[in-house]
Amino acid sequence: MILPLLALAAPAYAVSAVDSFYPPNIEDLSWITNGSLGTYGGLYSAPASAASEPSPYGAYDYCSMPHPRAQEYVLPAPVQNGSVKAQLVYLEYLQRHQRRTPYNILPGGENEEYHCDDILPYLYAGPASSTAQQPLRVYAKTYSDPANPFLDDYVNGTCQYPQLTIGGLLDGYQHGRDLWAVYGDRLGFLPRTPEDGRRVWFRSSSSALTQDSAGGVLRGLWPHYSGAVPLHQQAASVDTVNEGYSCAAEDTVLDAIEASDEWEAHLAATASLRDDLATMFDANTSAWMSTYDHFSDNFQARLCNGYELPCSRANLSECVTQAQAEEIFRAGDWMWDYWYRASANATSYITLLEGLFIGEIVNRLQAVADSKGEQTLQYSHNFIHDGDIGPVLGALGIKALRWPGMGSNIAFEIWKTEDDLFSRVLYSGHPLQTTHGMLEWVSLADLIAILQPFVPDDIITLCNA
Template sequence: MFTTCDGESHLLPRNSRTPYASNTFPVENYPWYCSDSGVFHQGAPLNPAGNASAHTYWSVYTDPSNPFSHTGFNGNCQFPQITRGGLYDSWQHGRDLWDVYHYLLSFLPSIDPLSVMEFRVTNNVITSHVASMLIAGMFSSENPPQTLPKGPLPIKVQPPSIDSLEPRYPCPASAALLSLYGPGSNASSWLAHLAASRPLFAALDSISGVPSDDAASNTDDEWHRSWDHYFDNLSARLCDAKRLPCDKKGKCVTDSQAAAVFRLGQHEYSRLWRAAPESLPAAAAGYGVWVAELAAPIRDIVAATAAAANRRGGEVKPRVRYRHNVAHDGSVARLLALLQVDVMVWPGMGAEVVFEVYTNRRKEVSGAAAAAVYVRVLWGGRVLRSSHPDLGALDMLDARVLLAYLDGLVGRGASKVPGMCGLQ
């Protein structure tokens, strides 16, 4: 019987948002307004506090005296920006997490829960927007007895040049592996995939105004080296309940064309992060530092539980019991590749991987059973299934098995990663 979790780590991509500016069409046929949400930017004295700071947000506008026009959508959004719907989804997700880990599992305490919780983001500001709403949802007035603390809350972020969560640390070997078989490569299988989908590219180019890719082997054209740009553009619209785009003559992208783009995107992610033989070493090198950071607190719980069992008493209570990381689809894809997930998909907005660590707290249990630590990994709300025989269904898996697997790939403290990245 496992009465509660002893550790919790979440990896969550950002929620519904506007597309990246690089993924917008040269001329969009309707505007996109974000007057119902704000991108807040402010600084304030801290430790010790000083003069109060104004609560300011960016108000996007174009001055009539500015002779230059911008590409993409007219309106007042940042690209990217979490939409109002995405902000609400983040808040609701936080509320749901509190319902599960406080009320259902009695894992997060009623008194000062933030003292045992950590939140982390990447250097992309949209992850901070998601985190701020998620935290507010967890500590909303609708979740008594907790309400959001009045003071500022720290959110962890690593320096941009070595951030392991996004990831952005230098790893030329991982990038080199991806260049052998993925976007921009001359791999025959990738070029054949692009050639087979060329009619759809041509149909969408005629509507979007994106310059057509006339050369079948043109690997420098960002819009036609993969389906990433069209996928991001169309999915962002549909996630925000916007209509599919049309050209000036009224010819529009059809539902079936959009569905084909999404299928092709799923195919590409499956190939990039699971099907290709190079995908595992590319992910292990490119995301191994974050995986080592994930393994460290699990290892600490294993050691502390064994020590408590030898003392025949004492409850293991790690200082930080809940860790929440807000990252990106590429972050989640690399983690799924590292775990050799059975079925790879393009991680959607709001998709989540959860690591739960369990110990046996029944007083009558002693010896090896008392020292046992187990891990459950959830992907999309269900137990993650790995194709690796040592992992299988990650449902109450012996934590030592998972640690041995991760250590074998990246080393304790990511000791193997610099060499895998070609930096040693």
């Protein structure tokens, strides 16, 4: 049974929508421990079986992050004010999958069931030849067998963990419709169908989450298209997204990041909270206590799909409070900012973890530069994960990095003037605020120069060092 939705309240003081992305004190421990900050304008709620309600545009809405929308979209400032004439010639779009069930089930099990009967994950393969016999359409129908003794310490219901929820799929449809309204209807940039594989390129990780999200978003973009669309993936064990390839140096650098004085201080600042949660959920293990990933993931997935915060199965009157959840979310923000921006090892970590994927983006941007905007490929859309979006934002020099929410997105727009190529980088629909300044109208060469240092010359040597 799905319980009434518990929405996390915004702080008492006002935070503008865009400012909610860039807390000025996110590097300080006070960002974590100051309960009066609340969610700092962030939103952490969404309905169970419906699309997310549009949030104040630009607000940090973890369950359904903003994206380019026709109602608010404005042209780059020099184009808008008429000082230059330019046309969009290339769009590189990155997005996290839409909302889902949790990766991390609480130790000892969950106090309520999860149900996913309202979404059908299709599972079938077919021959490449359209004249060959086609398969029967089958979908996964998850169930809980009461005779299975392992369910006692798990969770009853009809979901796989994680999996896209119906709310996430509906959010994907809307995401795609909004992209078409901007880049199709308004700018006349996107093709009427996705058939021409030379002009469009779609990519995902090997995860069902990103693949299922792609189906929803692309249907929103092309609601009447009846053909099939290739969604490119690399082999999972060598994938350049979603931590696909093995790299020993990644662990070495991460260990150094998490052995720093700053890291130890932020753990000490939340010792009381983590002790309370460890007792409540029998979670006194390294996986649950050494970072905020597991608790954040569990709480986020609940609130983003119409569930309440969890209660102890040993004492159902002992439940996670709003204040505790808010502190966990702020600690998660601090953690992401430290991993990919504030740590002394952030550049090395990004290079090892995401440098190959950043290199793929740079190669496509360089192809636009080399052809002076006359390249064949116009639109590349990548369906990836928070662990890919965060490092790319770190490489771009984002001014402050909160945990990239569901459907979070980066749009690299390349515009051609009579004399040159310029770029604009939008994060969740707004020009990205960075240590290099606002990425509103910078030369394409300068954008490539920002990203290039994170592209490894020899990743094999770096990983084995």
